Amino acid sequence: MVISDVRPWGGERSDVELSGDRIAAVRPHDPAVRGAVDGRGRLLFPAFSDVHVHLDSTRIGLPFRPHTGGPGVWTMMLNDRANWRSAEVPLPERVAGTLERMIAHGTTRVRSYAQVDVDCGLEKLDAVLAAREKFAGQAEVHVMAFAQAGILREPGTFDVLDAAMRSGATVIGGIDPCTVDRDPKGHLDAVFGLAEKHQAEVDIHLHEPGHLGLFSTDLVLERVRALDMRGKVTMSHAYDLGSISESVSRRVIDDFAELDIAMTTVAPSASGQLSLLDLVSSGVRVGLGEDGQRDYWSPYGNCDLLDRTWQLAFTRGFRQDAHVELALAVATTGGASIMSHDVPRLAGLDDRPGVAVGDRADLVLVDGETPTSAVMDRGKDRTVIHNGVVVADGLTVLKR
16 A cells, blocks of 8 residues: 655655555655555654553543542542443443544554452453454554552452453553552552563552652562563653652663653643653653543543643643654654554654654554644644554544
């Protein structure tokens, strides 16, 4: 298949030939060439990778409702418990519909949490697994079993997590070892024990502030070293690890790079966070996600990772084109490198991978003058390609 008249990363007009699931050639555009996909001069980027999303809690497509959650993780979790069963549409339909919208907007790699606990059992996990199966030809979806309510404070949670890993989850999720379970050693022993048992990766939600968050992070680092889990652990959020001192930030970033510990962000306020520029330039894998999408935790989120890319650039104070394009690289190949180590981590500020010969043919065409303008304007004239096949066009997923 040939994609004619596109501008990879805003470069010269080109014709891109695909062979199977790979890019086979990138040539200067020949006006005589009529490709199976007419690029019409649009920009060509790697497809988006949403590596921090909670498909199981979505209310996308449902009537807007007032936000009823209170402050703090535990209170918000209780708000979700009180409401998720009474939504206007059954959970499997909500999850599948949200994933479909994400694909339509250009996301073909997804790393989703599925809450498992004594309240919902495996019901939320099953809904995410069913959506993964339904759209297996249009997107690659990894599912994380996530005990958002902690592992130790409610008897029986560990056994449900164990069952979730046997049922098809490939990543085990932990959360705030000190402030949720209030037993950081016990919490992390459970998380890493399940990871070892099921040969799974680990993803730790970290909302804890300052020195407390650093303490939990250092406990994670100890286990990664002791269990030789380099390249198998992700720290999510970690909002406040950059708030202590410049020397601490530098040490944490160096540790993450040495142990190949990835980071995911949902683009909150940059205050207190580790520098995105320093993380990438040091070789840390960094990806972007939408978190919850118009759910019982937050009214934000719209299934468009290009919109969240704008938010990442905005909250980080990026104005230079190179910095805005870095945000776009994080949203595309940055996340892809977390899901598959066959995708190299970003090599630095000026690295714009994903559209060269040999790269996987997961691509998105977007209207715009330059990559920065695409982030600013977030146009809707998009064509989405997954594994060399057109899977969505004009914000509509093509049925197969």
